[in-house]
Amino acid sequence: MTSKRIARVRQELRNLRLDAFLVTALPHVRYLTGFSGTNGLSLITPRRHLFFSDSRYKRQAQAEVHGATHHITQRELIDEAGRTAAGRTPVRIGFEAAHCTVMQHRLLRKSAGKSTLVPTTGVMEQIVAVKERDEVSAITRALRISERVLDHLLPMIRPGVSELDLAAEISYQHKRFGADGDAFPPLVASGARSAFPHAKPTGNRIRSGQIVLLDFGCSINGYNSDMTRTVVVGRVPAGVRKMYSAVLEARDRAIDAIRPGIRASVIDGVARRVLDARGLGELFVHSLGHGVGLSVHERPRISSLSSETLESGYVVTIEPGVYRPGVGGIRIEDIVCLTRRGSRVLTKAGRTLLVV
Numbered sequence: 001m002t003s004k005r006i007a008r009v010r011q012e013l014r015n016l017r018l019d020a021f022l023v024t025a026l027p028h029v030r031y032l033t034g035f036s037g038t039n040g041l042s043l044i045t046p047r048r049h050l051f052f053s054d055s056r057y058k059r060q061a062q063a064e065v066h067g068a069t070h071h072i073t074q075r076e077l078i079d080e081a082g083r084t085a086a087g088r089t090p091v092r093i094g095f096e097a098a099h100c101t102v103m104q105h106r107l108l109r110k111s112a113g114k115s116t117l118v119p120t121t122g123v124m125e126q127i128v129a130v131k132e133r134d135e136v137s138a139i140t141r142a143l144r145i146s147e148r149v150l151d152h153l154l155p156m157i158r159p160g161v162s163e164l165d166l167a168a169e170i171s172y173q174h175k176r177f178g179a180d181g182d183a184f185p186p187l188v189a190s191g192a193r194s195a196f197p198h199a200k201p202t203g204n205r206i207r208s209g210q211i212v213l214l215d216f217g218c219s220i221n222g223y224n225s226d227m228t229r230t231v232v233v234g235r236v237p238a239g240v241r242k243m244y245s246a247v248l249e250a251r252d253r254a255i256d257a258i259r260p261g262i263r264a265s266v267i268d269g270v271a272r273r274v275l276d277a278r279g280l281g282e283l284f285v286h287s288l289g290h291g292v293g294l295s296v297h298e299r300p301r302i303s304s305l306s307s308e309t310l311e312s313g314y315v316v317t318i319e320p321g322v323y324r325p326g327v328g329g330i331r332i333e334d335i336v337c338l339t340r341r342g343s344r345v346l347t348k349a350g351r352t353l354l355v356v
């Protein structure tokens with residue numbers, strides 16, 4: 001498994017005429033090595049794969065990382081890896097420009113000596129975007145757990161309970177149902193706060209007639225789920241029902257249209273046109289979706305500005321939303337896997353407006 005992944009990185013080494021490639025983003029290190037700790041780095045050359053970590057992770061690395069030579073060091077990993085990559089004669093060393101701090105870059109510049117540092121973007125992002133079957137099944141398992149948590153949560157959503165109570169329950173139940181933990185801190189927003197697309201939960205208590213927007217996910221073996229559902233407590237105002245049906249139609253049309261070979265911006269446009277036609281386009285203030293996997297947000301970005309073309313094996317969210325300031329917001333977020341024949345929706349949770 002990992003050897004196939006390393007082979008793909010080596011292909012990129014050839015394309016970019018690199019003698020070595022430093023992988024510093026932890027989700028990418030995990031992808032290549034299986035390492036689940038918080039300090040690890042991979043160095044890949046045409047012949048070698050070296051894994052760097054510190055002494056806290058010596059035994060864990062022995063258990064998790066196979067097929068790479070282990071370097072346990074007390075130095076900064078990038079410093080040690082830079083020295084190793086540079087060797088005696090100057091070479092071209094690629095690194096992940098989006099995952100290297102200024103401090104790390106300084107250290108690397110020093111340790112690499114006369115070697116050339118080549119900033120790269122999107123090398124690993126492109127490789128991890130195309131999921132293998134096991135990866136899709138880990139994401140699906142994480143989704144199933146979040147769906148169970150939603151079922152468990154619905155009876156708790158009633159007047160008097162706070163957003164923080166619900167967020168804490170989501171985190172607790174994720175673990176109880178077998179997840180490694182939350183994929184990201186759960187978003188629970190009630191009433192007018194649901195009009196903030198990424199509102200943090202507060203001590204606000206839920207009142208009758210309010211919208212409660214829930215966006216949460218968990219992780220299994222490092223793979224994340226991501227799901228949004230909108231709940232109304234008590235009677236549903238007619239305006240909210242209208243907004244909901246528009247968002248659902250935007251979600252349905254986008255999912256009908258999604259397939260390999262289509263541009264991400266076209267899919268974003270499909271959803272946006274549905275909302276425009278209902279006079280809600282201005283209230284759809286974010287992009288339609290994003291790739292999900294070892295990171296909650298990864299390639300591709302499904303937005304009007306995206307230049308990416310979707311490929312078989314991509315796993316993406318479709319999450320149209322409308323947010324009326326002072327009133328509230330509606331969002332529906334599902335995960336879709338692109339297949340050779342088209343697409344498959346991985347989210348099984350119902351999509352009708354939840355009324356409690």
Ligand code: ZN
Pocket residue numbers: 215216226227228333
């Ligand atoms: Zn989400």
Ligand code: ZN
Pocket residue numbers: 226290317319333
């Ligand atoms: Zn999302």
